[in-house]
Amino acid sequence: MSLRQAETAELVVEGLGKSFAGRAVLSGIDLQVPSGSLLAVLGASGGGKTTLLRLLCGFERADAGSIRVGGRLLAGDGLHVPAHRRRIGYVAQDGALFPHLTVAGNVLFGLPRALRRDLGRAAALLEAVGLPARFATRQPHELSGGEQQRVALARALAPSPALVLLDEPFSALDAALREETRSSVAAALAAVGATAVLVTHDQAEALSLGHQVAVLRSGRMVQVATPDVLYRQPADAALAGFIGEAVLLPGEADGARVHCALGSLHLLRPAHGRIEVMIRPEQIRLIETTASDDGPRGVVERAGFGGHDSLVEIRLQHSGELVSARVPGYAMPEPGRIVALRVEGAVLGYPA
The missing domain is CATH 2.40.50.140 (Nucleic acid-binding proteins)
Incomplete structure (x- = not known):
């Protein structure tokens, strides 16, 4: 069974802004993520990373700017497409698996009711994220933290979303498991040709996984570049110290x-x-x-x-x-x- 995405799903964000209680959290955010690539959004706590993800998902309404995925306008010009109609997959920090469902039940949960018994699709999705098909009958508590995160990714990929968002999905894992899970997730996203946005505060993670890295500082985009350019030619001295020792x-x-x-x-x-x-x-x-x-x-x-x-x-x-x-x-x-x-x-x- 082929799980590769069939449609072009470029993400284009223009002039995105959001304020809470009169305080600007994001201002003038511009992004362009080519179809099939992964953008890592890096920033310190309070820099606006989570707000950006919530705007992309549709959990929050943007105050300014626009969001397009695959050419489809999701936000802007008075339009706000609700989250459940955006065809965007989401992977939370802790995986957020349903404890009362099997692994297969979790993976297929977001599909139409008639497809939720398609164990062949569940097996294919598990194998795509580096897990054996036999895990389909297990319960979430029988899996390690890294395995649970891969199941969460398989669940996000199941409906063939136009875009996958990952909210610091490796932060709760120990160092060795984090590296292994990163590699599996990156390989799975590449295998299905998914367009993805990864939010993280881990510089090494952003530089190793992102085709491009965007750095948020106090709600503004400081620099968007390939990992090597960002590390070797940071936009300012403060960014040089944030990306690594300088x-x-x-x-x-x-x-x-x-x-x-x-x-x-x-x-x-x-x-x-x-x-x-x-x-x-x-x-x-x-x-x-x-x-x-x-x-x-x-x-x-x-x-x-x-x-x-x-x-x-x-x-x-x-x-x-x-x-x-x-x-x-x-x-x-x-x-x-x-x-x-x-x-x-x-x-x-x-x-x-």
């Missing part, structure tokens, strides 16, 4: 290069005058010092062991500034050690 240093730019406490570095984008230099910790290499070294040196102040890698804090000898370097876990230096530093790759500059 070393920020003052520098003087003269076009293609910038001069700062870590030497003369190549810029991703030409700049002139005083700028703030953004360097990722993994770009900073620690090397053994020699008498002939004339590059930057520093003293290791702290080192945090993280297993496969370590984050090392170094106090620069000449400027006194504190920088962070990410090194393999086996190469973590002891505090007090003097090291030379070298930056690899181009760096980004922001106006000072």
Whole structure:
């Protein structure tokens, strides 16, 4: 049985806005999610992520702007299509399975009554999300947290929705189960060609799953980009620190290069005058010092062991500034050690 979506389901959001009690929660949100792709919406708590999902689902009425899925207007121009008529699948944080139904009963619940006994479809949907067909007769309490989330996804996919929304579906899982479940969910969405929006506060999750990542800050869209562009070229210094660890240093730019406490570095984008230099910790290499070294040196102040890698804090000898370097876990230096530093790759500059 083929479960692949038959229709084009591009999501287009234009100028979306929502206020509660006179306070703007979302303002001027624009999004375009191509059919069959996954958009990860990333943001801190209170940034507007949940409100955005509720507007897409139809649980809330938008104050401004429009929402289209597959060319069909769902909100805007005075129109508000109710949630049950939007053909949108929804996966909650905890799965929200019905405890009195079997797995098959949960998966088929959203289908017309005549199709709710189609065990062949239930089996196909379970296999699509990486679960064996024999799970169909089990009760939800007999499944692990990750298995319950996959059943919830199968239930969301059962009616062949035009769009699937996932509201932090992995947040309650432990680290190992989270990674396994992420992979299964991503594979299932790709297999059926679903257009999906994933809301998360986990940066690694957004960067690893999203074809594009949109960052919400205080109800406004700060940047929408592919994961590699977002990480390497964040729109501003605050976003650089939110997406991952960032070393920020003052520098003087003269076009293609910038001069700062870590030497003369190549810029991703030409700049002139005083700028703030953004360097990722993994770009900073620690090397053994020699008498002939004339590059930057520093003293290791702290080192945090993280297993496969370590984050090392170094106090620069000449400027006194504190920088962070990410090194393999086996190469973590002891505090007090003097090291030379070298930056690899181009760096980004922001106006000072």
